[in-house]
Each structure stands twice: as structure tokens, then as C-alpha cells.
Amino acid sequence: MIASSYRRLATIAFIATMCGACDSLPGRPTTADLPLRPSAITDFSQLYSENCAGCHGADGRFGAAIALNNPTYLVIADDASMRAVVANGVRGTAMPPFALSAGGSLTDKQIGILIDGMRKKWAGVANLAEGAPSYASKEAGNPNRGASIYAANCQSCHGTDGKGGTAGGSILDAYYLSLVSDQYLRTITIVGRTDLHHPDWKQYPSGKPLKSDQVSDVVAWLVSKRPPVPASINAIAVAIFAIPILGYVLSPARRFTWLDWISLGNLTDYPENQTRLSEYVNPYRKPWDGETARIPCWVRRMSGDSFQVFAINCTHLGCPVRWFAESELFMCPCHGGAFYADGRHASGPPPRPLYQYQHKVEGGQLWVRAGELPTLGQPEV
Numbered sequence: 001m002i003a004s005s006y007r008r009l010a011t012i013a014f015i016a017t018m019c020g021a022c023d024s025l026p027g028r029p030t031t032a033d034l035p036l037r038p039s040a041i042t043d044f045s046q047l048y049s050e051n052c053a054g055c056h057g058a059d060g061r062f063g064a065a066i067a068l069n070n071p072t073y074l075v076i077a078d079d080a081s082m083r084a085v086v087a088n089g090v091r092g093t094a095m096p097p098f099a100l101s102a103g104g105s106l107t108d109k110q111i112g113i114l115i116d117g118m119r120k121k122w123a124g125v126a127n128l129a130e131g132a133p134s135y136a137s138k139e140a141g142n143p144n145r146g147a148s149i150y151a152a153n154c155q156s157c158h159g160t161d162g163k164g165g166t167a168g169g170s171i172l173d174a175y176y177l178s179l180v181s182d183q184y185l186r187t188i189t190i191v192g193r194t195d196l197h198h199p200d201w202k203q204y205p206s207g208k209p210l211k212s213d214q215v216s217d218v219v220a221w222l223v224s225k226r227p228p229v230p231a232s233i234n235a236i237a238v239a240i241f242a243i244p245i246l247g248y249v250l251s252p253a254r255r256f257t258w259l260d261w262i263s264l265g266n267l268t269d270y271p272e273n274q275t276r277l278s279e280y281v282n283p284y285r286k287p288w289d290g291e292t293a294r295i296p297c298w299v300r301r302m303s304g305d306s307f308q309v310f311a312i313n314c315t316h317l318g319c320p321v322r323w324f325a326e327s328e329l330f331m332c333p334c335h336g337g338a339f340y341a342d343g344r345h346a347s348g349p350p351p352r353p354l355y356q357y358q359h360k361v362e363g364g365q366l367w368v369r370a371g372e373l374p375t376l377g378q379p380e381v
């Protein structure tokens with residue numbers, strides 16, 4: 001009796017030890033080995049190198065655009081100005097918008113981590129920028145006065161006529177001026193390009209530190225050299241595109257009738273704990289839409305009336321995703337994007353979860369609100 005309960009105890013202890021050991025066998029992946037969702041990345045270096053280094057340089061220098069490791073820059077630009085640029089980009093320039101709300105791929109928190117990280121990593125001494133002109137221009141610049149400021153402070157390196165000089169390229173080049181904003185010209189004039197030995201506001205050849213209004217003047221002069229043609233072409237192009245878009249946006253039909261509740265069939269078509277392909281016919285089709293008016297979607301029934309309905313298109317570039325019941329993943333054939341059963345991003349390039357349709361259960365049927373497809377700007381129609 002005693003012997004047998006000893007044996008039983010010993011067996012239980014043995015199994016327990018083995019199970020403990022299994023969990024730590026070498027090679028077995030742990031949760032820490034799972035790839036992070038892009039929105040879960042909180043490491044400054046990773047965020048910076050994946051999103052910013054391409055244009056602003058590794059370590060914040062020697063990139064095509066301003067060196068972000070410039071300590072003077074980090075003093076004069078406040079968080080709000082930096083956040084505005086990073087979140088919304090700068091229209092007409094190569095600086096893209098990064099906020100999710102603007103079609104980018106970073107959360108507000110991640111943008112905060114980038115700004116804090118740049119400050120922590122690259123800030124210089126506290127009074128470095130004492131007496132520096134303000135980041136934002138407070139006064140309208142005068143291009144005539146700007147011309148003489150350019151001659152005294154910039155011309156020796158940048159040349160007189162758009163050809164550039166011995167020490168610097170041309171900043172009067174039409175293409176260059178068309179591709180940068182007024183603020184950027186001001187920022188560079190004040191903080192310089194430390195990585196390329198560009199003087200800052202107190203190091204110019206005239207020997208006198210530039211004041212805020214003088215920076216505004218020289219920027220106004222540079223801006224006066226910006227060719228007007230591309231801008232007017234832009235205006236025409238904008239008008240050509242804007243008119244139909246305005247018509248669309250203002251059309252009362254848009255908000256009230258372009259969406260409808262459409263039946264996806266009986267609840268009994270969808271077994272619990274399963275994900276099934278379904279399809280509906282877009283009510284707002286034109287005769288020439290043909291087959292494309294039949295729109296597939298994935299229906300996941302968790303239990304009872306609890307459903308999720310996913311758009312079939314990958315949130316990366318729109319390829320149709322397929323459900324693999326064995327691995328419980330949606331996979332995208334195009335670039336290897338993968339999503340969990342509940343639509344969350346699992347791996348690969350897609351920047352966000354699968355789009356979901358609004359849905360309801362009524363009269364023994366499952367209904368989705370559809371007609372207009374969800375987009376980045378409006379993920380839940």
C-alpha cells in the first residue's frame with residue numbers, strides 16, 4: 001500500500017519534471033521569439049532606422065535631408081512642430097506623413113518615442129542655441145533685403161546664379177527650391193548642416209550672427225527664386241482633380257445611400273468556431289462592373305451571434321488573403337503578409353489589421369453594411 005503510493009508519487013514527480021523540461025528544451029520558440037506587430041515596436045533605434053534613416057541618415061546625419069542629430073535643431077524646434085511634420089509630412093516635399101490618421105504606419109505613441117529618443121540621444125549642451133533666431137518666422141521677409149544678406153553670407157559658397165560655388169552646391173536651383181518648404185530653408189539657415197560643415201546662424205562669412213528677421217529676409221529672397229510654373233501647373237492639376245472630388249464629397253447621396261445592409265445568408269451557413277468565405281453583390285454596381293460586383297469576404301463565427309466579417313483584401317497592397325484553418329492564419333500570397341484569426345496583423349508588410357465590415361444579426365440572417373469598401377482613411381465603413 002505504502003509502496004504503491006510512493007510509486008505513484010514518484011511517477012507524478014517524474015512527469016512533472018519532464019514537462020518542466022520540455023518547456024525549456026533548446027530550440028523551442030518562446031513568445032519572445034514571435035515577430036512584433038509594427039505598432040508594438042517601442043525601441044527608438046529600430047523605429048528610427050526603419051522609418052527615418054533612409055532620408056535623414058543613419059545616426060541622424062549624412063542623409064539627403066536635414067541632420068536630425070543637430071543639437072541646435074533639437075533646441076529650437078519644439079515637440080509640437082516636430083510632431084506636426086512627422087505626423088502629417090510636408091506637402092509637396094519628400095517628407096512623408098507617418099501618423100496612422102494620415103495614412104502612415106506609426107502610432108501617436110511611436111511618434112512620441114521618436115521625438116523623445118532624438119532629444120535623449122542627440123541633445124547637446126543646454127545653452128547651445130542661446131540667441132538663436134526663433135524656429136518659426138515671426139515676420140514677413142523682405143526679398144530685397146534678403147538679396148544683400150545672401151550676398152554677404154551665402155554667395156561665397158553657393159554662388160550667384162544657381163550654379164553653385166566652390167564650397168557648396170546651388171540652392172537657387174529651380175528643382176531644389178520646388179522640393180523644399182519655406183520652413184525647411186529657414187531651419188537650415190539657422191541650424192546649418194552640421195554633418196556637411198554648413199555654418200549655423202552665428203558662423204556665416206559676414207561675421208555677424210543672423211537675426212530672426214534677417215533669416216526671414218534671406219528665405220523670402222530664396223523663395224522669390226522658386227519658379228512659379230510648377231506651382232501653377234499644380235494649381236490647375238489640383239483644380240482638375242478637386243472638382244469631381246468635391247462633387248463626390250458634397251453629394252448628399254454619398255452619406256445616405258452608398259451603404260446598405262446586405263444579407264450574407266442564414267446563420268446556419270456559418271458553423272461556430274469556423275471561418276468561411278462568403279460573398280455579396282455590391283448594390284451600387286454599374287452594369288459594366290460584371291463579376292467584380294460580386295465581392296468576397298471572410299466570415300468568422302465565434303459563437304452564437306458573435307461574428308467578425310473581414311474584407312478579403314490585404315491591408316498592404318490589396319491582394320486577396322486566404323484563410324488557413326490548420327494554422328489559424330489568414331495569409332496573403334503577394335508579400336507574405338499574415339493575420340491572426342481575429343484579423344490582427346501577425347507578420348509581414350501589412351501596416352494594420354484586416355478591415356472589418358459592420359455587421360448585425362437579424363431574422364436568422366447575417367447582414368453586413370457594404371457598398372463602399374473600407375479604405376485606410378476610413379477603416380470601418
Ligand code: HEC
Binds near residue numbers: 055066
Ligand atoms: C523619403 C524621405 C524622408 C523620410 C523617410 C523621412 N524624412 Fe523627414 N524630411 C524629409 C525632407 C525632404 C524634409 C524637408 C521637408 C521640407 O521641405 O519642409 C524632412 C523634414 C523633416 C523634419 C522637419 C525639419 C524642419 O525643418 O523642422 C523632421 C523633424 C523630420 N523630417 C523627421 C523625420 C522623422 C522622425 C522621420 C522618420 C519617422 C523622417 N523624417 C523620415 C525627408 C524624409
Ligand code: HEC
Binds near residue numbers: 149156158171199
Ligand atoms: C561655408 C560654405 C557655406 C556657406 C557660407 C553657406 N552654405 Fe549653405 N551649404 C553649404 C554646403 C557644403 C551645403 C551642403 C550641400 C551642398 O554641397 O550644396 C549647403 C547646403 C545648403 C542648403 C541645403 C541643405 C539641405 O539639406 O537641403 C541650404 C538651404 C543652404 N545651404 C542655405 C544656405 C544659406 C541661406 C546660406 C547663407 C545664409 C548658406 N547656406 C551659406 C555650404 C555653405
Ligand code: FES
Binds near residue numbers: 314319333348
Ligand atoms: S499585398 Fe499582402 S503582403 Fe503585400
